[in-house]
Each structure stands twice: as C-alpha cells, then as structure tokens.
Amino acid sequence: MNAVVETYDLEKTYFLESVVVRALRGVTFRVDEGDFVALMGPSGSGKSTLLNQLGCLDRPTRGDYFLAGRNVSQMDDDQLSDIRSKYLGFIFQSYNLLPQYTVVENIQVPLFYQNARLDDRTHRRCVRLAEMVGLGDRLDHRPMQLSGGQQQRVAIARALVNRPQVILADEPTGNLDSRTSDDIMQMLVKLNDAGKTIIMVTHENDIAAWAKRVVRMRDGHVETDVRNIERTQPSHEANEEFLQALSEILAEEEAEAAA
Numbered sequence: 468m469n470a471v472v473e474t475y476d477l478e479k480t481y482f483l484e485s486v487v488v489r490a491l492r493g494v495t496f497r498v499d500e501g502d503f504v505a506l507m508g509p510s511g512s513g514k515s516t517l518l519n520q521l522g523c524l525d526r527p528t529r530g531d532y533f534l535a536g537r538n539v540s541q542m543d544d545d546q547l548s549d550i551r552s553k554y555l556g557f558i559f560q561s562y563n564l565l566p567q568y569t570v571v572e573n574i575q576v577p578l579f580y581q582n583a584r585l586d587d588r589t590h591r592r593c594v595r596l597a598e599m600v601g602l603g604d605r606l607d608h609r610p611m612q613l614s615g616g617q618q619q620r621v622a623i624a625r626a627l628v629n630r631p632q633v634i635l636a637d638e639p640t641g642n643l644d645s646r647t648s649d650d651i652m653q654m655l656v657k658l659n660d661a662g663k664t665i666i667m668v669t670h671e672n673d674i675a676a677w678a679k680r681v682v683r684m685r686d687g688h689v690e691t692d693v694r695n696i697e698r699t700q701p702s703h704e705a706n707e708e709f710l711q712a713l714s715e716i717l718a719e720e721e722a723e724a725a726a
C-alpha cells in the first residue's frame with residue numbers, strides 16, 4: 468500500500484504572549500491510499516491542530532510531514548497552497564460556504580486557487596457535481612436558502628471539484644440531525660469506496676463507526692489506533708444515483724487524465 472500521508476514526530480507549539488500550548492507533542496502517523504480514518508479524542512487533544520497540519524493550512528513547529536511523498540514541512544506559503552489545491556479537499560462542520568455565491572459558484576471556489584480556466588466545461592462539471600449530491604434543482608440557490616444537510620452536500624461537491632486524492636473533514640456531521648448525518652456518511656463511504664482517502668475528525672462513536680480505522684488522541688499524542696472490524700455498512704438502496712453519478716464522473720476524470 469502507498470502512504471499518502473506520513474508524519475514523523477510532528478510537533479506544534481502555540482506561543483501566545485506568556486502562554487505556551489504544546490498542541491501536538493510528537494505525532495507519528497501514516498495513512499495509506501484508500502483508508503478511511505476517524506480521528507477522535509477529548510476536546511483540546513489536538514485533533515483540529517493535526518488536521519490543519521495535514522491540510523497544509525499551517526506548518527509544524529518540529530517534525531516532518533510527507534503528503535503524497537513530498538515533504539511539506541519546509542514549504543513556503545505558495546508551495547503549500549499549490550500542494551493543497553492539487554491533493555486535498557476540505558469539508559468543515561460549519562460548511563464554510565460563501566453566502567453571496569450560488570450553489571454552482573460555491574462548488575467552483577477551489578478552482579479559483581488553481582488558476583483554472585472557468586470555461587463552459589468546468590461549469591458543466593460543477594453542475595454535474597451539484598446534481599450528484601442531489602441539488603440539481605437548487606443550482607442558483609444561495610446557502611441561506613438551503614437546509615443544513617443541503618449546505619453540507621454543496622461542501623462535499625466543492626471538496627471534489629479539484630479531484631483530490633485525500634478528503635479532510637472536521638466534524639462534517641457536527642451540525643446535522645442523525646438522519647441527515649447518515650446521508651452524509653453514506654456519501655463519504657461511497658467516495659472512499661471509489662478510492663478517495665478520508666481523514667475525518669468526529670466526537671461521536673456512531674459517526675466513527677463508519678470509518679475503517681479509529682485513531683484516538685490525548686494531550687497531543689496518538690493514544691490508540693485500531694481497525695474498525697464491524698463498520699457500519701451503507702445501505703444498498705440509499706444514494707444509488709449518487710453512486711452512479713460518482714462513478715461516471717470519476718471515470719471521465721480518469722479518461723481525461725490519461726488523454
């Protein structure tokens with residue numbers, strides 16, 4: 468198996484006036500291609516800090532981080548944003564959609580950072596991603612005009628637009644009721660089945676139960692790291708259209724990449 472994410476003795480220390488917080492105290496951690504990891508642990512244990520490091524949103528104080536084989540720890544800001552837009556998709560608890568933009572425009576946002584041409588083809592691709600997450604009849608709605616679950620589905624489509632290898636999610640179901648959470652988790656499982664590596668922070672055992680592996684943090688360390696033997700399985704009927712659309716989109720991407 469190829470490692471997509473590898474950290475060695477990663478440390479992150481925050482210095483705030485007289486307060487020193489050692490948020491990560493030597494995290495050595497590896498995620499192989501195709502894995503689905505739930506990152507758990509008490510509040511303040513360093514989950515979001517680790518996810519920010521993995522997401523190249525911040526640099527470690529010490530230690531090394533390799534993303535797709537490239538050492539990220541020494542990169543400057545431009546290189547970080549470049550590698551971020553090449554390999555990573557993000558899903559957040561609060562959706563982080565831009566309120567003045569429509570569904571389709573929000574899905575396009577990661578492409579701005581890639582200096583990608585926003586031509587008819589990319590527009591069509593964004594529409595197809597919106598349709599895939601079941602929002603084909605909401606293309607021109609703005610976030611305020613959508614339910615929480617719908618907003619999170621826009622965020623999933625947005626996370627896929629740059630064809631990332633790895634999806635990072637910080638409590639993606641944190642603001643949703645349990646039924647809507649299930650829908651979102653079904654989609655994440657299917658994305659994982661389709662080959663996307665997923666690393667997801669969650670507080671809830673029910674949500675972690677969908678993952679293949681559960682990593683628990685405590686005081687800036689990895690405390691336990693176990694395979695989930697009895698994962699929650701997605702139901703077959705659910706999201707049939709999603710799966711169909713997803714495999715079509717991924718097949719097209721492969722064909723384009725090969726051309």
Ligand SMILES: Nc1ncnc2c1ncn2[C@@H]1O[C@H](COP(=O)(O)OP(=O)(O)OP(=O)(O)O)[C@@H](O)[C@H]1O
Nearest residue numbers: 481483488490508509510511512513514515516517
């Ligand atoms: N930007 C920052 N500046 C200073 N300290 C920070 C910063 N971000 C996080 N910390 C501190 O680092 C520690 C780890 O925080 P982190 O946000 O990673 O925890 P978490 O495990 O995600 O918690 P939660 O479950 O509450 O989201 C905490 O003690 C926090 O106060």
Ligand SMILES: [Mg+2]
Nearest residue numbers: 514515516668
């Ligand atoms: Mg957090």
